[in-house]
Amino acid sequence: MILRFYVLDVSYEVVGREPHILIWAISEDGERIVIRDKNFRPYFYVIPSNEGELSRLLSEVRRLSNVRSPIINAEVVNKRFFGRPIKVIKVTTVIPEAVREYREAIKKLKGVADVVEADIRFSMRYIIDRDLTPCSWFEAEVAEMRKRPSLRVSKEYELVGNVKPLQIHKPPDIRVLAFDIEVYNPRGTPKPERDPVIIISLMNSEGDLNVIKASGNEFRSDAKLISDFINYIHTYDPDVIVGYNSNGFDWPYLLERSKIHGIQLDVGRVVGGVPRTSVYGHISIPGRLNVDLYDLAEEISEVKIKSLDVVAEYLGVMKRIERVLIPWYEIYRYWDDPSRRELLIKYSLDDVKSTKGIADKILPFAMQLSSLTGLPLDQVGAASVGFRLEWYLMRAAFKYNELIPNRVERPYEPYKGAIVLEPVKGVHENIAVLDFTSMYPSIMIKYNIGPDTYVDDECDDQSCHVIPELGYKFRKEPPGFYKSVLETLISMRKSIRDAMRSLNPDSVEYKILDERQKALKILANASYGYMGWVGARWYFRYGAEAVTALGRETISKAIGLARKLGIRVIYGDTDSLFVEYCPKVDEFIKLVMDELGLEIKVDKIYRRVFFTEAKKRYIGLTLNNTVDIVGFEAVRGDWAEIAKEVQESVAYTVLTEGKVTRAIELVNNVVKDLKEGRISLDKLVIWKTITKPLDEYEVSAPHVSAAKRLIELGGKVDVGDKIGYVVVKGSGPISSRAYPYIVVRIEDVDVDYYIDHQIIPAALRILEYFGVTEKQLRTSSKTTKTLFDFGKRG
DNA sequence: AACCAGGCTTC
DNA sequence: GACGTGCCTGGTT
Numbered sequence: 001m002i003l004r005f006y007v008l009d010v011s012y013e014v015v016g017r018e019p020h021i022l023i024w025a026i027s028e029d030g031e032r033i034v035i036r037d038k039n040f041r042p043y044f045y046v047i048p049s050n051e052g053e054l055s056r057l058l059s060e061v062r063r064l065s066n067v068r069s070p071i072i073n074a075e076v077v078n079k080r081f082f083g084r085p086i087k088v089i090k091v092t093t094v095i096p097e098a099v100r101e102y103r104e105a106i107k108k109l110k111g112v113a114d115v116v117e118a119d120i121r122f123s124m125r126y127i128i129d130r131d132l133t134p135c136s137w138f139e140a141e142v143a144e145m146r147k148r149p150s151l152r153v154s155k156e157y158e159l160v161g162n163v164k165p166l167q168i169h170k171p172p173d174i175r176v177l178a179f180d181i182e183v184y185n186p187r188g189t190p191k192p193e194r195d196p197v198i199i200i201s202l203m204n205s206e207g208d209l210n211v212i213k214a215s216g217n218e219f220r221s222d223a224k225l226i227s228d229f230i231n232y233i234h235t236y237d238p239d240v241i242v243g244y245n246s247n248g249f250d251w252p253y254l255l256e257r258s259k260i261h262g263i264q265l266d267v268g269r270v271v272g273g274v275p276r277t278s279v280y281g282h283i284s285i286p287g288r289l290n291v292d293l294y295d296l297a298e299e300i301s302e303v304k305i306k307s308l309d310v311v312a313e314y315l316g317v318m319k320r321i322e323r324v325l326i327p328w329y330e331i332y333r334y335w336d337d338p339s340r341r342e343l344l345i346k347y348s349l350d351d352v353k354s355t356k357g358i359a360d361k362i363l364p365f366a367m368q369l370s371s372l373t374g375l376p377l378d379q380v381g382a383a384s385v386g387f388r389l390e391w392y393l394m395r396a397a398f399k400y401n402e403l404i405p406n407r408v409e410r411p412y413e414p415y416k417g418a419i420v421l422e423p424v425k426g427v428h429e430n431i432a433v434l435d436f437t438s439m440y441p442s443i444m445i446k447y448n449i450g451p452d453t454y455v456d457d458e459c460d461d462q463s464c465h466v467i468p469e470l471g472y473k474f475r476k477e478p479p480g481f482y483k484s485v486l487e488t489l490i491s492m493r494k495s496i497r498d499a500m501r502s503l504n505p506d507s508v509e510y511k512i513l514d515e516r517q518k519a520l521k522i523l524a525n526a527s528y529g530y531m532g533w534v535g536a537r538w539y540f541r542y543g544a545e546a547v548t549a550l551g552r553e554t555i556s557k558a559i560g561l562a563r564k565l566g567i568r569v570i571y572g573d574t575d576s577l578f579v580e581y582c583p584k585v586d587e588f589i590k591l592v593m594d595e596l597g598l599e600i601k602v603d604k605i606y607r608r609v610f611f612t613e614a615k616k617r618y619i620g621l622t623l624n625n626t627v628d629i630v631g632f633e634a635v636r637g638d639w640a641e642i643a644k645e646v647q648e649s650v651a652y653t654v655l656t657e658g659k660v661t662r663a664i665e666l667v668n669n670v671v672k673d674l675k676e677g678r679i680s681l682d683k684l685v686i687w688k689t690i691t692k693p694l695d696e697y698e699v700s701a702p703h704v705s706a707a708k709r710l711i712e713l714g715g716k717v718d719v720g721d722k723i724g725y726v727v728v729k730g731s732g733p734i735s736s737r738a739y740p741y742i743v744v745r746i747e748d749v750d751v752d753y754y755i756d757h758q759i760i761p762a763a764l765r766i767l768e769y770f771g772v773t774e775k776q777l778r779t780s781s782k783t784t785k786t787l788f789d790f791g792k793r794g
Numbered sequence: 795a796a797c798c799a800g801g802c803t804t805c
Numbered sequence: 806g807a808c809g810t811g812c813c814t815g816g817t818t
Contacts, residue, residue, distance in 0.1 A: 183805045190805050197805095245804035253805080281806055294803060306803060328805050386808040417810030440809090529808030536808075544809070573811090616812055631813075636801065638814095688800070699798060699817050722803090734816065757815080 003142045003157060004028040005035065006172050007134045008239060008289060009376045010123045012096065017069075019096055021126050024269070024287055026172045026239065027155070032269075034151055035142055037159040040126050041072065042099050043092040044118035045079065045403060046106055051087050053111035058089055064105050069098035081403045083452035083480065088403070096122035117404050121279075124391070127374045128398050130163055134376045135367040137166040152237070152269040152287065169512045171367060177238035178203045178356035179229075181250045182348050184220060186332040188710070188742055189721045192256030196222040198335050199345060200229050201352035204236055209352070211345055219335070223261040226254065233267045240289045240377065241267075242359040244308045244351070247292040247382060251275055251283040282382030293358050295381040296366050299522065308354055317357030323350040327682060329724070329741075368516040372523065386533050389526045393538060396485050405537045412534050415545045418574035419552050421559075423611035423618070425769065428570050431620075432581035434589070435603040436554070438521075439575035440528035442598050443550045444543075445486050450531070451540035453480035467546040468553045474546065481538065482531065486524055493520040551575065554596055561591050571611060571618070581605055608655055612769055619766070621655045633762045642683040643758035646670050650763050660770045667763045667777045674751050674759070684754055685724040685741045690717060702727070702738035710740045727753040 005025035012021050021037040046061065048054055054076055065071035073092040080086065093102060103118040120128070127133060141161030148156060182199040183190040198219065202210040212228045215221055233241075243250050255275060258265040265274050269287020278284035282292065297303070297311045309325060312318045324347040326334060334344035363377075370380045373391040380388060397404050436442070443449070447465040455464055455473040464473040474480075479487070496517045503510040530536050532544030555572060562569050562579060565588055571578040577600075579585065585602065592600045606620040606628075617631035633639045634647040646667060653663045673679050688703035694717065697704045706725035707717045717723070725738040728748045734757075737750060760777055767777070 181805080185805055188805095195805085243804090249804040279806075298802090308804080331805060382806090384807070387806085389808075412807095414810080420811060526808060529810095531808085532810085533808045535806095548810075614813065633814090636814095637803090638800065689802080691800075697799085701799065701816065703800095761814090 001142060001144070002139060003035075004137065004139045004166065005033065006137050007132060009134060009287070009378070010127055010132065011286070012122050012126075014095060014097075017094065019094065019122065021123065023132070023159075024153075026174070028172075030172060031154045032237070032239070033155045033157060034153050035140070035157045035159050036145070037126070039159070040129075041092050041094060042096045042122055042125065043073075043090055044099060044103060045077075045116050046089040046091060047081065047086065047113045047116060047403075048088070049111050049113045054087060054089065057109065057111055060109055061089060061091055061106060064102065069093050069095035071102070078401075079403050080401055082405075083402075086403070114406065116406055119406065120394070120404070124374070128395050131165065131395075132163050133371045133374045135171065135370040137168040138163045139166055140164065150271045152234075152271065170508055174205070174240055175236065175238045176205045176240045176242060176356070176359055176363070177233070177236055178242045178352050178359055179246070179250065180243060180348060180352040180355055181253065182331055182335075182344065183253060184214075184332050184335060185329065187715060188329065188724065188740065189718075190253075191716055192253050193260070196220050197225060197253065197257055198222070198331075199348045200225060201345075201348040202232060203352045203356040204238065209349060211349065213345075222257055223263065226258055226261060226263050226265070229254075230263075230265065230267055237269075238288060240291055240359075240363070241285065242291045242293055242355060242363070244297075244355050244358070245292060245294040246290070247282050247295070251290070252277075279379060280382040280384065280387065282378055284378060289376065289378040291359070291363070291366065291378055291381055293355060293362065293381070296362050297358070299362075299365075308351060308358075312354035312358055315358055315361045317361065318350065318354050323347075323354070329682070364512060365515040365518060368512070368519040369522070372516070372519050385522075385526045386530050386536060389523055389530045390537060392523055393481075393485060396488070397481075400481070400484070402481065407535065407537055410534045410539065413541055415532070415541060415548070417548050419555055419572070420574070420615045421569070421572040423571040423578075423613070423615065424568075425611050425613050427608060427610045428578075428580070428606075429608055430581045431570060431578050431606045431609045432585055432602050433604040433606070434577045434579060434585070434600050436558075436575040437599045437601055438525060439551055439554065439598065440547050441486050441490075441524045443547050443554070444527060444531075445483050445490075446597060447546070447550060448474050448476060448480055448483050449543045449546050450474075450480035450482035451538060451543060453483070454540070454542055467549055469549045470542075470545060472542050472546050474543075482527060482543075486527060489520050489524045493517045493524075496520070554598060557596055558592050558600065561595060562588055565591070570609070573616065576603070578609065610651075610655060610766070610769075612765065619651045619655055625656065627652050627655055632765065638686065638688050639762065640684050640686050640754065640758045642670065642674070642679055642754065643762040645683070646759050647762040647766065650766050654766065654770070660767065660772060663763075663767060664772060664776055667759065667767075668779070670759060671755055671778060674754060677746065681726065681741065681744065681746050681749070684726050684749060686726070686758075687722045687724045690719055690721050690723060692719060700733075700735045702735045705735040706738045706740050709743075713740070713743065715740070 005027045007025050009024040012019055021040050023035040025033050027033050048057055058074055061074045071093050075090055076087055077090045079088050099118050103115045107115050140159055140163045142157035143160055145156050145158050180201045181197050184195045184198050196214055198214040200212040212225050214225050268285045273286030275283045275285045283290050297306050303314045309320050313320050326347045334340040366381055370377045373388050374395050375383055375391050394404050453474045455475050459473045464475050466473055496513050500510055500513050528547050531540050559569055565584050567584050567588055568580045589600055605623055609618055609620040611618045620628040629635050629651055634644045649666055650663045690707055703723045703725055707723045710717055724741045726741045726744040727750045728737050728739055729750045730737045763777055
C-alpha cells in the first residue's frame, strides 16, 4: 500500500544481526506510526595516498572482513574532495557499531591517506542519503506488519519501495505538551539529592492545564508526583514535549529524583525507554521529540535577557505585569507559607502557559530549521549554530558528490576581527542606524572565499581576488563550495519571499513560508563564523581572516563615502553606521551600492542617542519613546539590582525629560534609602557564575570566596552555579568580605561598598558626561541644569 | 600596570 | 558538545 506520512524522528535498532531504521511518523489519517526500513547499511570512504594503490588497497580492505559484521561491498567510486575529482574506495558493512573498528583497522593500512565519513551517526546517514528530512511529508510503498508490543504507537509498517518527498508545507495536528517544574530551594541553588520537586505544571495542545503537587509530610514528598507525571504522559501521548531550560534543569532534575525513589521515568514511546542525555547535551526521549525552548530563544537577538517571562512578553505571549513573578530564591518561602502557596501555583501556571505560548510561536520556525538541516526537531534546537549549518553543508556535499571532511582537532589560532569606531560622545538628535545586509555572507559570495578557491601559486588580479592587508588570493571562477551553498540558500529564500507576495499574510501557508525564509537567513549568516571555527569540518582560517579584512575595508570605504557627502558619522561597529538622519542618507545608500556593490539599509532611527567615550555602549530613545540600553550595567547580570535600577532610571530620565537635576535627585534618594536601611537585601545581591572547579581559580574573586564559604556551611557548588553574594562591613579586600547572601543580615551589609562601587559608578557612567560629580550624587544639591545645556557641546 | 574573570538561563 | 572577534569592568596581584 501507498502511505503518506509526516516524519517526526529517525532512529535505529539492531535486530538479530540486522540494522533496522525506524521512521517515527504521523500518517495522513493522524495515526502515530513506525515505518521500519531493513535495507539500509552503513558505509564510509577510504582515500588512498595515490591512485596507483587502489587495487591493492581494495583487496586488503576486503580481507579485513569479519563474520560478526562482514564487509558486504568494497568498490572504487568517483568523488570530489575540496572540489578536486578523486577516486576512493567505498566500504559497506552491516552493523553500524562495526564502522569504528573497520575505520581504525583500515587507517593502519599502508597507502591509506585518510578514512572519511566514518563518523556520521547511522540515523543521520539515512536522513542524508534518502533525503528523508524530519518535519516534512513523504510518500512510500509500505506493508503493514505485526506491531511489536514494545512500541507505544498504533501501527507499524515495513518500507518496501523508495520514499518520495511531497510538496505539502502544512504539518499535521501535532500533540504538544508543555511542562514546568518548581523545586524546593531553601539553600540557594537546589540540589536533587536533598530538595524535592514540589510542583509540575502541564499544558497541552488543547489548552488543558494540570498541576501536580508534592504531598505527604510538609508537602515535600515527590514520589507520587513523579508517577502521576509519567501517567499523564502515557495518557496524553504527546509527540512533542516542550520546556524552558528543560535540558539543563527540569529533565536532569526529574531523572535524579526518580533515581532516588527507584522509579523508572518511563515516558517514551518505547517501553522502558527512559530519557537520556544525547547529542548536543539534549535529553532524548525515545519516540517523542523533547524540545528545550530556551535553546531556540537564543536566536532572538532583540531580547538581551533570555528569561522565560521576558521572552514570553517579547513574543506577545504574556505581559510581565499581568503575571505572577516570584524571585527564584523565594520559591520555598511561598511553598512553606500556606497563605502564599496558591500564588506559587499561579506562578507555575503562568510559567507553563508562557512555555506553551512560546512553543506555539517558535516551533514552526524550529520545524523549518529541522527540515532544512535534517536534524530532528529535538536536536536542532540543542545543536549549536555551527552544527546546524554543518548538517546543512553535509547534505549539500552529498548532493554535490563532495566527500565530507573529518572533524579534526586543531590548535586555536586567533585572527583580527572587525572595526569598532570611537563614538562621538554626547547626546545626538535624530540618528539613523544603517546596517550592511548580511555583510559577511555577501563578502564570501562576492570574493568567492573558501578552502577550495584559495590559490597558493601565482595568480593575477584578472583571475583572482587579492585580499587587502593580507595578500591572500582566491580564484574568481568557478564558484566554490561556500559560494554555491550561500547562493542556493539566498535564491531559495528569494523564491520563498516571491511566493509569499501572492499569499494572504494571515494565512497558515504564509506563516510557514515566513519561518522557512528566516531559517534560510540564519543558516547563511552563520557561514563566516563557522568557517573560522576550529572545530568545523570546513574550517579555513585564511578564509575567515580574508572576510574580516574585506569587512574592514568595506566599512572604511563607506565612512569615506558618507564624509564625501557631508554626512556626519557618530559611531560604527563591524557592519553598522550611526549617522545623522538627513535627506542625503538616501543618496548615501545608493552610492554605497554603486561603489562597493553591497547593500546598506536603515535599520533603526533614534530621536536621541547618547554615547560616553566607551565603545559598544549607548542608550537610545526610539521613535515610539522606548529606551534602548546597550552594553551598560543596567542590562548585565553581574550588578546588584539596585545599581541596575538606578542606572535605568537615570538613563530614562536624561533621555526623555532631559533633566539632570531629576536624575541627581533620584540617585540621592536611593543613597539615602540605602544608608537608612530601606533597601531590601535581595536588591544588594551580586550574582556571578562559577565557570570552573574552585581550585582552578588563580585569583580569589569575591564570588569564588563566597562559593568556598557556601561549601564550609555544608552547601554544594557545581560548575555553572550562580553564586549570590553580599559584601559585608570590615576591612581588607572585597573577596574577604563577600558572603553568600543567605547568611547575611541586612545590618551587616557594607552600605558604603554599595554606594561607592555599585550605585555611584553605575549612575556616574551616564551622568559624568553632564558635569555631575560624585559629590553631587552622594548629597542633595540645587542644580537646575538640563541635559540640553551640556548636550550640544560633544 | 598587568593580569584574570565574567559577560547567559532554569529552580 | 565551542560559529567569529572586540570591548568593558572590577578585583587582585
